[in-house]
Amino acid sequence: MTRIGVLALQGDFAEHIKMLSSLGVDSSEIRLPSHLDSVDGLIIPGGESTTIVQLMDNFGLTEQIKDLIFSGLPVWGTCAGMIVLAADITDDRPKPMGIIDITVSRNAYGRQVDSFEAVVDIPKLGETPFNAIFIRAPAINSIGDSVEILATLDEGQIIAAQEGNVIVTSFHPELTDDLRFHKYFASVVADNNFRNN
């Protein structure tokens, strides 16, 4: 059985773990490099991206996570996690890891008073629309040729994307009761079967 690690340095990692356990998917908290040994997939949760990036560096996780992803470990970043995985960011900090070929801008929709919920279509999850929660959300400004768009807002703004085994969402499926996005990521992880490849 595959196991999905959830980066548990700061943010709403417990909500991701709860979603995975509702799906019957095995998961574990990642706080130190040794915790990465037994995972087949990784979720970088919502939280504060500056805090998460600093703690990844502090505890020696950055390089190891990068190496694992480049050798094929499936990863999904929600909100702050998307910033962490991006190739580039429009302001100078924190420096993202450069995993997926997208440029993001932080707090692109405004401050907390502008945080919002929107019902969106995500074709990969079927016909039923998805209630997406955006909290001081980052935006995807541009994507490379090999990046697939998974969802957009009505105005065309990209809010979810995938490049190979790397998935990003600017919203928080983990704050809803809708398990479909987690199920989709779990299927990517199962198909990839990282530790046995």
Added chain:
Amino acid sequence: MATGTWAVKTGLAQMLKGGVIMDVVDADQAKIAEDAGACAVMALERVPSDIRKDGGVARMSDPSMIENIKRSVTIPVMAKARIGHFVEAQILESLGIDYVDESEVLTPADESNHIWKHNFTIPFVCGCRNLGEALRRIGEGAAMIRTKGEAGTGNIVEAVRHARSVLGEIERIKSMNKEELMATARDLQAPFELVNQIHETGKLPVVNFAAGGIATPADAALMMQIGVEGVFVGSGIFKSENPQLVAKAIVRATTNYNNPDILAEVSRGLGVAMPGLDVRTMPIEEQLAQRGW
């Protein structure tokens, strides 16, 4: 598209979990806090230990001071309004603050009523000493709860008392029979629906942090192990000898609160912590936690 929904208000608090929210009085301190890994800052003119020392009436901070701090960091910025002072809260909302702390650290504006927080688009965090107080605040619309502790003392004892009280009551309600819930709601002076919800879910409907007296990495880890979801540090950082070091150490301790080796490592060589006060010898009228109900 909908803004100011309950999911969006409580959701921001979810993003702060496992993090440290630091009191800062200017842009320089805000940068230090952000560089140390704070997940948010609380903008205020004086930290609680100075408010305590200066006496007089403590009010909302000057908007230009709050805006300076807002401009200097990308992490969320919180600010305090007086208990019951809904106009100060309206002003903070107009400034685009990310969270309002309706705080006992400031002098209360209304001794009977707290702010009706459902009226606002921005979310509120409120202090509590026990579960009844927490549920009354949530009933009024607080989207995040913190213990009151005893701010500005550098003494963790009250924060521990309040967290144990809240978490202990939750455990008790979890294991009750349905028949006991109404009487419990009466005894706690809490809305029945929220007591019932705790019985069914086994937890508070909002995120719960510790505040009031945290001065060291060990204090932060103690509160995390007791069961809160993150910490506020007020005077503990910028009233210590080495704010940068202490700030960073408390952030690391809050993440790896269950790992004594890391706690030992980050506790080394931090210099002199903020001076502490004994809450037991403090006259009741000087105890900030007594403010609000």
